[in-house]
Every structure is written in C-alpha cells, then in structure tokens.
Amino acid sequence: MRTRRPPTPYSGPVDDSLLTHGRALKHVQVREYVRSLVAGQAPGSPAPSERELVHRFGVARMTVRQALDTLVSEGLLERIPGRGTFVARPPRVTSTITGYSEEMARRGLLSESQTLLARREQAGPGVARALNLTEGDAVIHWRRLRRGDGQPICLEDAYLNEVLIPGFLQSGMPTSLYDELGERGLRPTWAEDSITADKATREEAELLELAPGAVVMRHSRRALAGEKAIEVSRSVYRADRFTMWIQLGG
Amino acid sequence: MRTRRPPTPYSGPVDDSLLTHGRALKHVQVREYVRSLVAGQAPGSPAPSERELVHRFGVARMTVRQALDTLVSEGLLERIPGRGTFVARPPRVTSTITGYSEEMARRGLLSESQTLLARREQAGPGVARALNLTEGDAVIHWRRLRRGDGQPICLEDAYLNEVLIPGFLQSGMPTSLYDELGERGLRPTWAEDSITADKATREEAELLELAPGAVVMRHSRRALAGEKAIEVSRSVYRADRFTMWIQLGG
DNA sequence: GAGTGGTCTAGACCACGAT
DNA sequence: TCGTGGTCTAGACCACTCT
Numbered sequence: 001m002r003t004r005r006p007p008t009p010y011s012g013p014v015d016d017s018l019l020t021h022g023r024a025l026k027h028v029q030v031r032e033y034v035r036s037l038v039a040g041q042a043p044g045s046p047a048p049s050e051r052e053l054v055h056r057f058g059v060a061r062m063t064v065r066q067a068l069d070t071l072v073s074e075g076l077l078e079r080i081p082g083r084g085t086f087v088a089r090p091p092r093v094t095s096t097i098t099g100y101s102e103e104m105a106r107r108g109l110l111s112e113s114q115t116l117l118a119r120r121e122q123a124g125p126g127v128a129r130a131l132n133l134t135e136g137d138a139v140i141h142w143r144r145l146r147r148g149d150g151q152p153i154c155l156e157d158a159y160l161n162e163v164l165i166p167g168f169l170q171s172g173m174p175t176s177l178y179d180e181l182g183e184r185g186l187r188p189t190w191a192e193d194s195i196t197a198d199k200a201t202r203e204e205a206e207l208l209e210l211a212p213g214a215v216v217m218r219h220s221r222r223a224l225a226g227e228k229a230i231e232v233s234r235s236v237y238r239a240d241r242f243t244m245w246i247q248l249g250g
Numbered sequence: 251m252r253t254r255r256p257p258t259p260y261s262g263p264v265d266d267s268l269l270t271h272g273r274a275l276k277h278v279q280v281r282e283y284v285r286s287l288v289a290g291q292a293p294g295s296p297a298p299s300e301r302e303l304v305h306r307f308g309v310a311r312m313t314v315r316q317a318l319d320t321l322v323s324e325g326l327l328e329r330i331p332g333r334g335t336f337v338a339r340p341p342r343v344t345s346t347i348t349g350y351s352e353e354m355a356r357r358g359l360l361s362e363s364q365t366l367l368a369r370r371e372q373a374g375p376g377v378a379r380a381l382n383l384t385e386g387d388a389v390i391h392w393r394r395l396r397r398g399d400g401q402p403i404c405l406e407d408a409y410l411n412e413v414l415i416p417g418f419l420q421s422g423m424p425t426s427l428y429d430e431l432g433e434r435g436l437r438p439t440w441a442e443d444s445i446t447a448d449k450a451t452r453e454e455a456e457l458l459e460l461a462p463g464a465v466v467m468r469h470s471r472r473a474l475a476g477e478k479a480i481e482v483s484r485s486v487y488r489a490d491r492f493t494m495w496i497q498l499g500g
Numbered sequence: 501g502a503g504t505g506g507t508c509t510a511g512a513c514c515a516c517g518a519t
Numbered sequence: 520t521c522g523t524g525g526t527c528t529a530g531a532c533c534a535c536t537c538t
Contacts, residue, residue: 069319073323190497191497191498192496192497192498194494194495195445195493195494196467196489196492196493197447197465197466197467197489198447215448215465216447217445217446217447217467237447239446239447243446244445244446245442245443245444246443246498247440247442248498
C-alpha cells in the first residue's frame, strides 16, 4: 500500500491558463501536451500510447486516461482497442449558430451592413419575454439593412439585453455581432428560429428595393449563450436573393 | 499492494443488454443501477454518493466514478463539488431532426398524409448526387399531400435510397417516415436543409387549395444516418398555415 | 467536523490487434 | 508474443459545502 503522497511541488514550465490554485493539475498537463502534439496532425495519425505518457510524465495510468478521456470526448482523439489512440477525423460540424455576416462569407459574397438605428430602448412585452427581462428594462435596438454584393438582401431588427453587454453602443457597432459577442464570452450556443414566407410590407419593400407585395422570408431568432438570453431578432429577406441553409444534428 | 484479482464470477441478476462476453461489467452495473434510480426523478434530486455506491457494490471508487462519468456526459447527472451528485435539469434538446408528423404532433395538430405516389424509380442526376448514388440507380419516390387538422399544408416529394431499406414499398408505407427509418437503425442524425420563399406553381396551388401565385415556403432536405445518405426531399408549404421551427445548438 | 466530489497512485488482469 | 486500450483495485490527500 502507498504511504502519504508528497505535496506534489510541481516546478516545471507552466502555462498560466492551466493553473488551478497556483498548481498545474497533472491530467491537465498531460492533456495539453497531447493536444499540442496532435494539433494539425492528419486524422488517423497516432497519438502517444498511454504507457508512453505514463513514462514521460511519471504519473499513473489512470491520470493519463483522464487526460485522454477529455480529448476523446472533445472529439479530438479516437481510441481503438488493441491498436492505439489516434487523431479523430474532424467531427461533422454540429449546427453552428451563424449570423448574417458569416452566412454571406460562406457563400463568398461581400457582406455589407448599413445601420439604420442603434439606440437604447425600453423593452416591449414581446422582447422582454424573449430576453427574460421585465417590460421597460433597457435593451439595445439595432436595425440594419444588409447587402450582399451591393444588393439589398435583408432588413434586420435585433434586440440585445443591455445588461449583458455594457458599453456596447459606445464602443462602436461591430461588423459581425456574433464575433463581438464571442469576444465577450457570449457567443450564442443555442437558438430558437422560426421561419415563414410572406409578402413584404410597403416599408420593407422600399428598403429592400422590392415591388410592394413581393415574396419575402421572415426569420425570427431567439439566441442564448448558455443560460443567458442575449439576442432576439426579426429579419426579413428578399426571397429572390436569399436561400437559408441549415445544418442539423451532429 | 493488491494481489491478483479473483476472476470476478458475478452471479447476480443481469440484464442481457448489459453483458459483454457473458459477464456484466461492474461500471455498467453501477451505471444502470443509478440510471434506474434516477429515472423520472426531478432535476436537483440527489443521486447516491460515490462512497455509498462503493459500499453497495463492493467496488473501487474509480469504478463508481467511471459509471457516473458516463451518466454525467450523457447529461443525466450533474456533479457539484462539496455537495454531491444530482439529477441534471434535462439538457436542452440538441436540434433534433424532425419530420412533418413529429412537427405536427408537437403543435397538437392532427397529422394526416395522403400518398399520391409511391414507386420505384431511376435516380435522376440531382437525386443521385444527393444520395451518393449513380444516375439510374433505384430510388423510392414517395409523394405525399400532408394535412393538419384536415387542411392541406404541405406537398412533399421524398426520394429514398432503396438499397438501404429493402422491402420498404412492399411493407406498406409507414405513418412516420422517420419512425420507420428509426426501426431500421437509419434514423437521420444529420441533415442539410435549405429554405426559401416562393410562389406556388399551378399544380402546387391546386393540390394545396391555394390561389395560383400564393406565397409558399420551399424546403429541401438531405438527410443522413451516420455516413449513409438516406433521404432527399423537396417540400412546399402553405405559408399561411405553416411556420417552421428550428432549434440550433446544444 | 463530517461528507462530498476532484485528483492521484502503483499496480493488476483482460481482450484484442499486429507481427 | 508483444503492445494497446479497457477494466478494476484499495487506498491517499485536497478543496469545498453544510451543519
């Protein structure tokens, strides 16, 4: 039986991001070592064997397994019993939440965005409910006319929970809302969308340079980052210039 | 230090589904015991503590942790350091691939489906490409008029890879395509959808009981079960009676 | 202080794949 | 046969929460 374990005064080079209470956890060290080894490797490339890592780090095999378990559950590695551990083929993208800018980029179109309105408002009943706020709470209302290759494509009214993004209006409006949210750790991870077809109102037709009554697609979204309802938006798209693409599942 | 472990001749009641090579793995026993305890429990209810399970099953704590790890990664349990292990609140549904029947059921509408066509055809170029087939390969073409509460809502043309579902046409058409595919282990796990708005053609307008030129929503789907492309479909929905709901992310 | 989960050890035997 | 991952043991110390 083992006696007391010494207080593990680890003293090697340590990435600060890997510290917990001032000390790097061993399984984290192993995990990040393997992650860096494996970064950029082709799918199917072998990762170090568990016993090799045991040797290199002087840790128990269970510790190595804990490290690899994480990477396997991340989809980075794949274990094949009797053969070894290998770089997994990149898992199919699991329905990413994308915004308009990314949608346009994906099709190779130049994405432009003209802000028609960006101001603090009091939440109405619908917006308040969608953002888990109380009616009258402060929200940011951002209305944009969006173009692809110069042509009007979409008119979007987004409402953002101001409490979650202090200084948003003052900092100048970002090009990509979702990138900006990402930098604040609030990139939406979940969204409820609804989509229907309709005819453009007169105002919409004017802004989108359509004949009144032309066919449009209406898209509503409620986007959440973790538990936080961050954005609710209503968009109207020219049907003749826009097809929505969605990938579901993983 | 331990000596050799005895050959673990487990003899308790064993669910066949839990057997591997004729012997129930201990972590599986523990896992399924906890799963059954926790089934139907309200979120936040405590699960047995790790040490309690160690006692009850006479196993090492690492074994119990392995069992609980699985349930945690399934989203069934949640660990809170210093407090215990608890039933997790049901994880948000990660964008399920749903078919029309399930969509209707979700809104509490009576879903009906009238088969207009169900036959073997030779794949055209578009369908062949979508199903990873060669032009001329056999596909099943299934055209349905779908109603909600008696009203025409959707006209759908589905093409299925016949090789993957032998005897499909002969067995009588199912009510829910996705349920039927599920029973063959081919429930789609991934789908590429595209959605746009348009005006109904004369034929569509007739079948959907619309005025010619009325606004409709067009929906295309390419659905895969694992690596197998199983279904490709084109649907047209009456915009006045149907809004598409999508949940993204998890 | 008692109980909980988080981390870690230093081994063991097994089934399986490659050689 | 040798190396691999899969399973398992019987403990240990830690930080944390709750009472």
